[in-house]
Amino acid sequence: MKNKIVLTGGCGFIGSHTCVELQNAGYDVVIFDNLSNSEASVIDGIEKITGIRPAFYQIDCTDKGAVYQAFQQEGPIAGVVHFAASKAVGESVHKPILYYRNNLTSLMNMLEAAQDFHLKGFVFSSSCTVYGEPDSVPVDETAPIKPATSPYGNTKQIAEEIIQDYEHTGVDFNAIILRYFNPIGAHPSAEIGELPRGVPQNLLPYVCQAAMGIRKELSVFGDDYNTADGSCVRDYIDVIDLAKAHVCALNRMVEGKSAEKVEYYNLGTGHGVSVFELVNTFMEATGVKVPYKVVGRREGDIERIYGNPSHANEVLGWKAAVPLKETLANAWRWQEKLREKGVM
Numbered sequence: 001m002k003n004k005i006v007l008t009g010g011c012g013f014i015g016s017h018t019c020v021e022l023q024n025a026g027y028d029v030v031i032f033d034n035l036s037n038s039e040a041s042v043i044d045g046i047e048k049i050t051g052i053r054p055a056f057y058q059i060d061c062t063d064k065g066a067v068y069q070a071f072q073q074e075g076p077i078a079g080v081v082h083f084a085a086s087k088a089v090g091e092s093v094h095k096p097i098l099y100y101r102n103n104l105t106s107l108m109n110m111l112e113a114a115q116d117f118h119l120k121g122f123v124f125s126s127s128c129t130v131y132g133e134p135d136s137v138p139v140d141e142t143a144p145i146k147p148a149t150s151p152y153g154n155t156k157q158i159a160e161e162i163i164q165d166y167e168h169t170g171v172d173f174n175a176i177i178l179r180y181f182n183p184i185g186a187h188p189s190a191e192i193g194e195l196p197r198g199v200p201q202n203l204l205p206y207v208c209q210a211a212m213g214i215r216k217e218l219s220v221f222g223d224d225y226n227t228a229d230g231s232c233v234r235d236y237i238d239v240i241d242l243a244k245a246h247v248c249a250l251n252r253m254v255e256g257k258s259a260e261k262v263e264y265y266n267l268g269t270g271h272g273v274s275v276f277e278l279v280n281t282f283m284e285a286t287g288v289k290v291p292y293k294v295v296g297r298r299e300g301d302i303e304r305i306y307g308n309p310s311h312a313n314e315v316l317g318w319k320a321a322v323p324l325k326e327t328l329a330n331a332w333r334w335q336e337k338l339r340e341k342g343v344m
């Protein structure tokens with residue numbers, strides 16, 4: 001019998017790609033999603049790619065009753081991958097209570113469910129945002145955690161602490177915390193991808209929309225940083241690569257191979273890419289021009305961050321593999337698909 005995994009936020013950008021990779025790896029996937037920042041049609045895309053339609057519950061993970069009812073209905077579950085969370089940094093500054101309530105209540109409900117329903121493993125999606133402006137790059141998992149610069153970032157830090165504290169009580173399941181660097185891209189089939197609502201805040205969705213003429217031009221936030229070309233440096237990780245890391249993490253826990261109750265892994269490529277490099281590589285990969293202008297720095301931006309993924313390479317047996325050009329071409333194909341469908 002296949003192991004069953006609950007994917008909260010499974011209709012979202014990273015969640016949907018992870019669903020595909022889990023199904024490809026032989027897991028049976030059950031999605032919990034309140035559709036607050038996603039569409040149910042994503043499930044059609046997943047089915048087109050894998051030939052399997054995941055079970056779907058439109059529930060909010062802050063509703064413990066609904067979560068427990070769904071667990072009861074589904075029978076034995078091996079693990080949870082908990083993505084469901086609000087993720088807009090700017091919005092979190094204006095609506096901190098919403099962010100703390102959504103992101104932390106849902107986490108606590110899922111942790112208690114993991115214990116009460118005898119799961120083996122719990123994967124939590126954290127972020128390199130916990131490292132703040134790092135003292136040195138590449139950052140490894142032992143780098144100090146810096147004070148968060150937004151309520152969103154703080155929810156990730158607090159969530160990590162909650163998981164750690166709960167595991168210390170001697171619960172039966174293991175946890176793996178994955179710290180993502182900058183996830184980008186789309187499935188090569190163009191059946192699933194990122195669906196930004198309103199004006200995109202992240203770089204690549206904006207680049208795609210500027211290339212398509214939906215936005216007049218990309219604003220490059222600062223060219224006077226202390227980097228090779230003056231623009232900020234990030235570690236852009238392909239979403240399929242990222243999704244595969246979740247499969248490795250679950251395999252480790254389901255097979256009882258965890259060395260610690262809570263393990264932490266950086267998920268990045270190990271390479272820093274500047275804003276200008278990303279834009280130029282996008283133009284090379286797609287042959288499409290990206291209109292841009294340089295503007296002032298964005299408040300709160302970090303000059304340079306990229307991760308050291310050796311721990312994930314060595315212990316999880318995971319490595320980022322998709323070349324940046326291919327990732328950017330996939331994102332563009334998805335953007336073209338959205339235009340064909342008249343979505344944007």
Ligand code: UD1
Pocket residue numbers: 089127128129153181182183201202203204206218219220221222231232233234275298300301
């Ligand atoms: C942001 C979040 C981070 C989150 C990550 C997810 C902040 C402070 N941090 O990180 O918590 O985990 O997204 O991917 O928002 N840029 C432009 N023009 C644009 C948009 C971005 O030049 O229109 C630049 C930014 O200045 C930055 C780089 O592109 O240097 C990447 O920006 P973005 O995609 O927003 O990601 P992060 O800021 O790294």
